[in-house]
Amino acid sequence: MATQGLAAPPLSLPQYPELIVAAIEVIDKKNGANKSAISKHIEATYGNLPAAHSTLLTHHLHKMKAAGQLIMVKNNYIKPEADASLRRGRGRPPKAKEPLQPGTVLSPVKPRGRPPKPRDPLAPMTVTPSVSGRKRGRPPKLGSSTVMATPSASGQRAGRGRPPKVKALVAAPVGA
Known part of the structure; x- marks a missing residue:
């Protein structure tokens, strides 16, 4: 039985x-080969390529660059040298x-910041209120929550300026 609608079996194409x-070795430029030169060489050597050839080429170039199999210098890909x-x-x-x-014992890591003041171990632990009885920090502005001391003749607050x-x-x- 002949099957219709099925694609032809893929040709034996090496991995990307x-x-x-192989393309970088054949091009053999001192500065390496750019993506378009690699693509043109692959297309010239293997005529029947998949439709997503440029996408596959880009993907594998990025993957090989991240893995350290290729080095990119000035938009050109070169193979890393063994002694480099x-x-x-x-x-x-x-x-x-x-x-x-x-057998070396490491000292513990020194904590960051200023060390605490030494406390008298014999002194009882008591919570002392603040000396002046006021809250800590800057006091609130008087003009923001209270009415101005000199209202105008009509009884309204004075405007700005x-x-x-x-x-x-x-x-x-x-x-x-």
Whole structure:
């Protein structure tokens, strides 16, 4: 029986990491190869590629870069050399730690902050109220919750800012 609608069996295409490494080796530039050059080489070598070739290539390039199989320098991918040291991150490198001798006892970690004042162990523990009887901290403003001490003539609170000038009435001459 012939089955219709089924896709043809996939051709023997190597895995993408193998394709990428082979393409970088064949291109063999000093600065490596960029993504489009790798893609063009794979397309030229293997004509029948999946429809999602560019997506698969991008995924595997990122995956290989994260795993350390490839190094990206100026938008080009290169294979890391065996004797090359890994690139270090930003900032000053940490100091090398010397191995401890066996039997060495480490002192406990010093806590942060100022140590507490020494207390007299013979003194009884009592809670003393504050000396002045006031609450701690800055006292609240008087103007925010109470009415101003000098209300205007109409009985309302004075507004913000400088009050307007009062115009003097000029008296008319008497006996005209």
